[in-house]
Amino acid sequence: MTSVAMKYLKLGESGFDQSLSDMLSWESVSNADMQKLVADIIHHVRTEGDQALIEYSAKFDSYPVDSMAALTVSAEDIEAAFNRLDEAKQDALKVAAERVEKYHSKQLSESWQYTDELGVVLGQKVTAMDKVGIYVPGGVAPLASSVIMNAMPAKVAGVKDIVMATPAPNGEVSDFVLAAAYVSGVTECYLLGGAQAIAALAYGTQTVPSVDKIVGPGNAFVATAKAQVFGKVGIDMIAGPSEILVVCDGKTNPDWIAMDLFSQAEHSHDAQAILISQDAEFLAQVKASIEKLLPTMERADTILESLNNRGLMIEVAQLEQAIELINTIAPEHLELSIDEPESWLDGIRHAGAIFMGRHSSEALGDYCAGPNHVLPTSGTARFFSPLGVYDFQKRSSLIGASAQAANTLGPVVSVLARGELLTAHAQSAEYRIND
Amino acid sequence: MTSVAMKYLKLGESGFDQSLSDMLSWESVSNADMQKLVADIIHHVRTEGDQALIEYSAKFDSYPVDSMAALTVSAEDIEAAFNRLDEAKQDALKVAAERVEKYHSKQLSESWQYTDELGVVLGQKVTAMDKVGIYVPGGVAPLASSVIMNAMPAKVAGVKDIVMATPAPNGEVSDFVLAAAYVSGVTECYLLGGAQAIAALAYGTQTVPSVDKIVGPGNAFVATAKAQVFGKVGIDMIAGPSEILVVCDGKTNPDWIAMDLFSQAEHSHDAQAILISQDAEFLAQVKASIEKLLPTMERADTILESLNNRGLMIEVAQLEQAIELINTIAPEHLELSIDEPESWLDGIRHAGAIFMGRHSSEALGDYCAGPNHVLPTSGTARFFSPLGVYDFQKRSSLIGASAQAANTLGPVVSVLARGELLTAHAQSAEYRIND
Known part of the structure; x- marks a missing residue:
């Protein structure tokens, strides 16, 4: 077994943005x-x-x-x-x-309906x-x-x-x-x-x-x-290799953090495990834990290949600088192994699942915490969501206009439809004016 | 201009299902x-x-x-x-x-969060x-x-x-x-x-x-x-040509229904307009209205081509038989030009937008009723929804386990992860047992 050689970057060093972008880059080959x-x-x-x-x-x-x-x-x-x-x-x-x-x-959507001030019944019917x-x-x-x-x-x-x-x-x-x-x-x-x-x-x-x-x-x-x-x-979504981003203040057992990184890396050679801390000494401790624990792992070869290919440690000056890094990375799994993780939530815009606190291992979410483990990968948490009930429900719009409402809104339709040169649309609404 | 020759089918006649399926069939060419x-x-x-x-x-x-x-x-x-x-x-x-x-x-989703009986904080953070x-x-x-x-x-x-x-x-x-x-x-x-x-x-x-x-x-x-x-x-969704399905009990002005069909047909030569009624006499009246009104239309050529290619009238014995036809067709636009259209809603499982009552022209929904006019076409209302606010929000799962909860759930993770041969996952949870 060759030795662990995870990439190490310091936020603020010259070339940081490009190096991070290179490390994150992953694109499925369309063959x-x-x-x-x-x-x-x-x-x-x-x-x-x-x-x-x-x-x-x-x-x-x-x-x-x-x-x-x-x-x-x-x-x-x-x-x-x-x-x-x-x-x-x-x-x-x-x-x-x-x-x-x-x-x-808790994710179930319900149908809803209301009648607006013109007497138009409007709604959304939700069905499985x-x-x-x-x-x-x-x-x-x-x-x-x-x-x-x-x-x-x-x-x-x-x-x-x-x-x-x-x-x-x-x-x-x-x-x-x-x-x-x-x-x-x-x-x-x-x-x-x-x-x-x-x-x-x-x-x-x-x-x-x-x-x-x-x-x-x-x-x-x-x-x-x-x-x-x-x-x-x-x-469902288009999935890439799995990834984890752990943010740690240095106060969690480094063996725990090493194992959390392994639990991602054991998935595949192109899985990605990233650790951010403000504590350089702690990062060194986690590296030592990795070297100590790796030989004991059943999937040691896969873990080593993954860490050496795509693994990354990032040293920041202030831990709170991690928040913008999180939003840049938009990780599939985010572990906040820090005090008061809830105070970070407002600042985090993009992540598939957020594991709050030292006892919330990603593995817990993979199996039985409750939320889904099918999560957006490779930065797609910017626009994809975890698999959920909403993926199996669909919606139908409801529109019920009274004669009065059709009369009031008909001229609006007429102007817009004629502006778009769609005269059958216009006439279909015009017929219902003054009826 | 050649004459209007819309297809006419009677529910229950031999070959009906195949004829309907042929008429509905549309597939984008992947060139x-x-x-x-x-x-x-x-x-x-x-x-x-x-x-x-x-x-x-x-x-x-x-x-x-x-x-x-x-x-x-x-x-x-x-x-x-x-x-x-x-x-x-x-x-x-x-x-x-x-x-x-x-x-x-009304479509905006809100974040939610709760603490379960084991003390696990669980939630869903919704962001734009x-x-x-x-x-x-x-x-x-x-x-x-x-x-x-x-x-x-x-x-x-x-x-x-x-x-x-x-x-x-x-x-x-x-x-x-x-x-x-x-x-x-x-x-x-x-x-x-x-x-x-x-x-x-x-x-x-x-x-x-x-x-x-x-x-x-x-x-x-x-x-x-x-x-x-x-x-x-x-x-957003993959869109085919636009379509309308009008169900009418025979008591709406046939000119209105003809114009509603035109408002779909004027979009393109492969747009689809379908009319269902239990009243054969009324269907004939609508056909007469079509023939009368078509020459007056600015996009008469497109309308004619669309109606002759893909237009369809379906005669049913009982109007309520239309409900299962609706679910088979899963139309983009559904006009219920009938009495008490709301009583039909429970039975309708698949439709992009449902226009209820004689005064609710599809054109109203296209422009200003309020609901979106970007709707699932070609039967995809079985699984796609109208474009909505939900298309621009995404969700992050929240998981915060206390030491106690990690202790209680750790063994469950251990059994499942080891059953899947993912031992780093297992150990990462096991570390947090009895901590």
Whole structure:
């Protein structure tokens, strides 16, 4: 193992802004070959339906099957998977699901309506989507928490059909993942992965229903497919590698901070962990903790690669200078490991999730604090929000004009529509004047 | 002029579902040449900045300029454009802006926070985006209402910088459009069109600021560019041609209904106008009104092409059967030209805007009722919402765990994180147990 060589910057030093910008820079590669490959897979699923899914199961998941029955997980199978888990896991999943459900229930929007001074009834009717798709990656880690975080907001919104797709390499699917589906209201499950899963959910096949929106993380095939079906269905945000920004006043155990940085870095070689402090001595202590703890970690190679590629320590003169750095970085996860973190909230404009105080580890939010762990990455907290109930509700405007109101507003419509050269619009309102 | 030949279907007749599906079907063409052309334009603007914009102004807008000054509209120029309008237009713009502002103010989300039974502070902090871009097409019609509908929700959200881009073919820009910017809180304006305008707003140049989100309608270049910069910035929905679905019990003046259908059809040859009634005689009367009124219309050719391509009358046995048709069609605009339209609301799950009663013409909503006229098209009301204040606010999750709460929840995190093979996550929570 090579040694840890995290980048170290001092705010105010010459070239700081450019160095920070270089460190933060991340852009997904839009590969024309990948686009074409994914477009072909989508086309094949649209035209051949189930048969295409059966072919791809053998080809991409090394799981040859005769029929869609083998790619369909029944409600009984999902429940059975839960029952096979040990009690500690069952309980932990239930606690997480309940806490996530409770937090998200606060996000529910309600319809509203009022009558204005002209007698126009105006309002907004809020309804749940009918049917949504949740994609859950296969691969190394069985992402049970991902199932809960993607499905539960849909359940809370009142979505009737929550359809999960997850690949079963060699026919194997994790009980832990299915059990998470059990506690979070998933209503159907198919063993499908990659672009073919996204295509099936977007367009439907003989067996798989088409859904209104598809959410959930995935590899480049999945992300590309989601972008390609956007518009036919809704999708959640476009996610980059995960990141954490820890701001610490130097009074937290440096081992804790090192581990918090690791908990981000262990995700992938391009995950990003940043630490800001006004205390140079403390930064050195955290570096020592990193070097001490790293060899003990199961994912030490990934953590080392991530820290050396994209890890960053920033020394500031005054801790409060971190606030503008936070807004520049717009981090996915922000840990305020300081006294009185709430006093910072007013100044923080852009962050996916804010963890306040030394005991609020990011991991708590990843699993069971309550808020969602699907968060905007790579600075997109400037305009994206955490996944939430609002992602599964939609709104219809309500407009009810009395004869009197149509009479009063008709001339306004007439002037504006004629100004835009849209005379049918104008006449349609003019007919209702003096009626 | 050829004669009107709108399609006519009877619910329940053999082949109805397929015929309806065929009529509704619309898919944007994703053209590889267009994708490449737009990608090149974006790249050129990213690398050359202002200079690229100056080149494109000459090339695409027949407007050769020496510097960005000629492509920049000052606040004084915007105000002057408003002052040059006649009073009727000034007043109409002000009434529309005020009504739109008032309705949208009801959409503002507030931050919230609570402490749960374990002593965990949980919440959602809602903030406005810093800077957004509004694209306003040039072309035949000066879309003043489009400026109001796109800018006002951003203004109400509290966005500080609202940057408008609109092309100036031959250097000409409409006073009406600039005046609309004046009444709706636009803070900067550049005379830029097409993919180059979107690229400038997404990435910034020496003169044009980069924004967080870009909204507004546009041609295929604009739509393609918006899709390509999505992720770097937020964008609003992907819009298809405009459509209206009118449901009428036969008791509204058939001329009114014909004109309501025209007001959609006059937008473009692929706009869609659909009428449902249980009264075959009334449908025939509307057809007669269409034939009578069409020759008097300024955009008769476009209306005829639209009605003959995509126009549709549907006869149902019972008027209430229209409700399930509405949900299948998920129309952008829905006119309920019936008695007691509010009694239908519970059954209607998918529609962009619902116009209730005979006096509520769609045109009223297009200009000044208050709700937004940027609405989900082509059935996407199943998952998209009208443009609103919520499109310009974003959320940050808040999590503050006490030592006690970290102690209680730590074991849950530990079990779940270890189940997912993420041991740094687990340890980061375990450190905080029994502290």
